[in-house]
Amino acid sequence: MRCFVSTILVAFFVSHTSAKSMVSVGCTQVNCLVNPCISAMCPRDSGAVCKPNYCGGSCDFDFFSNGEKLTRRQCILDFCPLSHNLFCDKTEESLCAANTCRNHPQAICRKDCYCTAVFHDPVTLLQYDDCNAVYQL
Structure with missing residues (x-):
């Protein structure tokens, strides 16, 4: 049990610290228990990269392809x-x-x-x- 709890804490810490590096200046940040990219999908572009977006007070995500941000509509196949x-x-x-x-x-x-x-x-x-x-x- 101790190993399981420490694994969760490490995963949360890694997710949380990586999210902080993506926060833009002047953004109201929210702390989330789960990385929002875990269940996010972009079927139209399997190479798109999901990045958590904790700005604006929500646990959200954005997809990027070749450095360009995709809209959710652009991900629908x-x-x-x-x-x-x-x-x-x-x-x-x-x-x-x-x-x-x-x-x-x-x-x-x-x-x-x-x-x-x-x-x-x-x-x-x-x-x-x-x-x-x-x-x-």
Whole structure:
């Protein structure tokens, strides 16, 4: 048990100290028990590097590829045949502005292959299929 506890403390210390080195000047930093990159994924760019972002009072993360910061939308993998997108006259912005994911208000919206708005988990980027489902107790 003693070995297990010391391993956790060492892992936390390493994570915490590396996070401090990435904090920008004037940033309100938060202490997190778990590195936010542990469950974060960027399926579109498997070489992207996840870096914890403790600024702004939250345990967040950012992905970087070739030195450039990626948005969460840029990490979502699309499997659209080219022919599907040719017939859609709506922009992603207009589709997402007209639709919501009631059960997951923090979801990331994207236009899919069939010109509809789809919503993704902001951390794992997995697609939600229950945005407007009604749950009964």
